[in-house]
Amino acid sequence: MNAAPTIRDYSLIGRDAQAAVANGLAAAEWYHTDLARKQMKELMKRSDGPAIRDTLVWLGCMMFFAGLGIALWGTWWCVPFFLAYGVLYGSASDSRWHECGHGTAFKTRWMNDAVYQIASFFMMRNPVTWRWSHARHHTDTVIVGRDPEIAVMRPPDLLRLVLNFFGLLDVWHALGDMGRNALGNVSAEEKTFIPEQEQHKVVRIARLWVAIYAATIALAIYMGSFLPLVLIGLPRLYGAWHHVLTGLLQHGGLADNVTDHRLNSRTVYMNPISGFIYWNMNYHVEHHMFPMVPYHALPKLHEAIKHDLPAPNTSIWNGYREMIPAFIRQLRNEEYFLKRQLPPTARPYREEFHSDAIAAAAE
Amino acid sequence: MSNWIEACAADDIDEEDVIRFDHDGRTFAIYRSPDDEYFATDGVCTHEQVHLADGLVMDEIIECPKHNGRFDYRTGEAKGAPVCVNLRTYPVKVEAGKVLIAIG
Ligand code: FES
Numbered sequence: 122m123n124a125a126p127t128i129r130d131y132s133l134i135g136r137d138a139q140a141a142v143a144n145g146l147a148a149a150e151w152y153h154t155d156l157a158r159k160q161m162k163e164l165m166k167r168s169d170g171p172a173i174r175d176t177l178v179w180l181g182c183m184m185f186f187a188g189l190g191i192a193l194w195g196t197w198w199c200v201p202f203f204l205a206y207g208v209l210y211g212s213a214s215d216s217r218w219h220e221c222g223h224g225t226a227f228k229t230r231w232m233n234d235a236v237y238q239i240a241s242f243f244m245m246r247n248p249v250t251w252r253w254s255h256a257r258h259h260t261d262t263v264i265v266g267r268d269p270e271i272a273v274m275r276p277p278d279l280l281r282l283v284l285n286f287f288g289l290l291d292v293w294h295a296l297g298d299m300g301r302n303a304l305g306n307v308s309a310e311e312k313t314f315i316p317e318q319e320q321h322k323v324v325r326i327a328r329l330w331v332a333i334y335a336a337t338i339a340l341a342i343y344m345g346s347f348l349p350l351v352l353i354g355l356p357r358l359y360g361a362w363h364h365v366l367t368g369l370l371q372h373g374g375l376a377d378n379v380t381d382h383r384l385n386s387r388t389v390y391m392n393p394i395s396g397f398i399y400w401n402m403n404y405h406v407e408h409h410m411f412p413m414v415p416y417h418a419l420p421k422l423h424e425a426i427k428h429d430l431p432a433p434n435t436s437i438w439n440g441y442r443e444m445i446p447a448f449i450r451q452l453r454n455e456e457y458f459l460k461r462q463l464p465p466t467a468r469p470y471r472e473e474f475h476s477d478a479i480a481a482a483a484e
Numbered sequence: 485m486s487n488w489i490e491a492c493a494a495d496d497i498d499e500e501d502v503i504r505f506d507h508d509g510r511t512f513a514i515y516r517s518p519d520d521e522y523f524a525t526d527g528v529c530t531h532e533q534v535h536l537a538d539g540l541v542m543d544e545i546i547e548c549p550k551h552n553g554r555f556d557y558r559t560g561e562a563k564g565a566p567v568c569v570n571l572r573t574y575p576v577k578v579e580a581g582k583v584l585i586a587i588g
Contacts, residue, residue, distance in 0.1 A: 148532055162501070165540045224552045228542075249565070256551040256566040260532060316568055413540055413549050 128455055129265050129377075131274050133310045137266030141378070146264045152381040153410055154429040154468070164414045164422050167228035171417040172220075175397070176236060179217070183209045187352060194348055203351060207360025208398065211288060214243035215364035216400035216416075222252055225415040226400075242330065245295035245357055247302060249322040253315045262409055263377045263385045269314060273373045275455040277448040282369065288361035295357075302327035367391070367399045370440045374447030374459045382409040384461045388423065388433040389440045406430050429468060431461040486575065486586035491524070494581050502546060502557075504537035507587070512574065513537050514583055515557045517544065522576045523557050524585040530562065530569035 130137040141147045156164075186206035193199035220226040221237035241248035254269040261267035273282065284290050301308070307320045315323060334354060341349045367389075376384045386406045391399065402408060404419035407426065414422050427433075434440040443459060450457045463469065491505040497516040504527055505512045511527030513536045525546070529536055534550040541547075546557045553567030560571035575586040 162540070167540075167542065224547070224554070252565050256531075259551055318568060319565060411549075412552060413547065 129275055131265060131271060133266065133269055133313045135266060138313075139266070141261070141264050141267045146261070146378055146380065147267050148260050149380045151262075151410075152383065154426040156411075156425060160425060161411070164411070164418045164425070166418070167225065167415060168417075169228045169232060171415075172226040172232070172236075175400070176217075176232075178397075179209060179213055190351075191348065194346075203356075204359070206352075207356040208363050209360070210243050210356035211358065211360030212363035212365075212367075213398045213400075214240040215368065216398065216402050218244050218246060218251070219255070219402065220400050220416050222248075222255055223412055225413065242333075243357065245292060245299070245330075247298065247323055247326055249319055249326060250298075250302075250311055250315060253319070257314045259409065259412055262382060263372050263375070263379075265377055269310070271377075272369055272371070273448065275377070276451050279448065279452075282365075282448075286362045286365045288358040288365075291361070292357055299327050299330055303331045363395070363398055366437065367395060367403065370434070370437065370444065371402070371405045374444040374451070375461065376458050382406050383430050383463060383467070387440060388430065389437060390433055390435055391437060395437065428464065428466040431463055431467075487588065488577070488584045488586050491583045491585050494522070494578050494583055497522075497583075500541050500543075502537050502539065502541050504535055505585070510587070511535065512585060512587070513546065513557070514576070514585065515541060515546065517541075517558075522578055522583050524574040524576045525555070525557050525560055525571040529553060529567065530571055531567045536571075 132138065183206055186202045186209070190199045190202035190206055193202065217226070217236050218240035221233045221240060224230070224233045226236065227233045238248055241251065258268050258270040263271055265271075281290055302323050305324050307315065307323055311323070312320070337349045337353045341347060347355075370387050370389050372385055372387065375387060379385050383406055386409050388406045389403045391403045396403065401416040401419045404423050407414070407419050407422045407430075408416075410426070411422060423430075423433075434443070447457065447459050489507055491507075491512065491514050492503060494516075497503050497514060499516055499520060500518045502513050502515045505514050505524075506527075513525050513527040515523040515525070517523065525536070527535055527537060529548045529550065531548065531553050532550060534548055536546050536548055536555075538549040539547050540549070541557070544556050544558050545554050545563065547554050548567065551566045553565075554563040555561060555567060555571045556563060557571070558573070560573040562568055562570050574588075577584050577586075
């Protein structure tokens, strides 16, 4: 017998998935701030320079920290170097995966693809599956039953969130998916967003990765040391915290089932180190509204359209100060959300999403 | 027999850019390449219902504004995920400063 459904059904093949289609929330037309074509073209312009520089810094720092960690292996002095290596592996890769998946980081296609493959491996995200799931996330951002990348569902599972700061559940599921895909099994949910002609690629990459992890484990056994695993695989756990810290802010606690990114996404000003690790994805409303704009142009895009957006959060801390209490209130009332105030200079959109009926739930 | 329709003036489109042209309930995208050649395709992406004229032209590529799917606008060829279905293309000619497209 099936358990009674909760109020929200996040399954991609469940009740709310059907309701989203019926209500016109699936593949809907989303709000965009007006921007002159000439200015937009300038912002969308691609170049290789910033991403080559950042990739050299990223991979160079990884090698540097790994080198020192290996040299100091067996002493406590290796710990800080592996912690730094871990963040570059298990967190900076998240934003590299993301930007290169969009194909906007570099102008040159093969560079995007190469960094995308490396970052996908580090993050344990099948590059085929996740390219498609992310496309759906952009089509149906935080639409219940449609978006496969909703990080915090309602009511929030706080234990899951805490465990994911150490990558525990993500990696557990990623390993399960990898094994299942490697055996040739593409799930019914995966089939809802991966076209048939792409599904064999999911299996092929999963098999390659299983071989790499098997070789790493074999090497660790042969050496009688955890070192190979500390370098490959485990950093996805001990270095995950920063990408979870920043990633939860993207949509956490905000409205769902609205077709306006100003209401369901969060822009947060961040310190430059987090900005480098996160590759400017803190300009998240801007990114969702105009995914064509490369990460390095997002601050300029923000300046161009901020008159039409809710005030950004002023820091990571400021974002958490509104988000955590919202999660706690959602434990009691999953209808609660943080209602974004648009500035007087903003163009209102789809008034029903700002209506008193919904606003009441947010009080 | 081709049905030539006047779409726009040749200089309505910047070099390496695209504009939208609606005709008879259909939408087309008209391109001007960096070599000053003109091309036309269906105006809506084959992945989802998104107007390509809001996208970015880079050399011979049009990149869709929604999920960055890429097509060769000269041939309509889809260049990889998330676009898997080619775009339909249409013959184009420029006469007396006007861009004409042949829609069947
Ligand atoms: S709508 Fe064009 S790539 Fe998705």
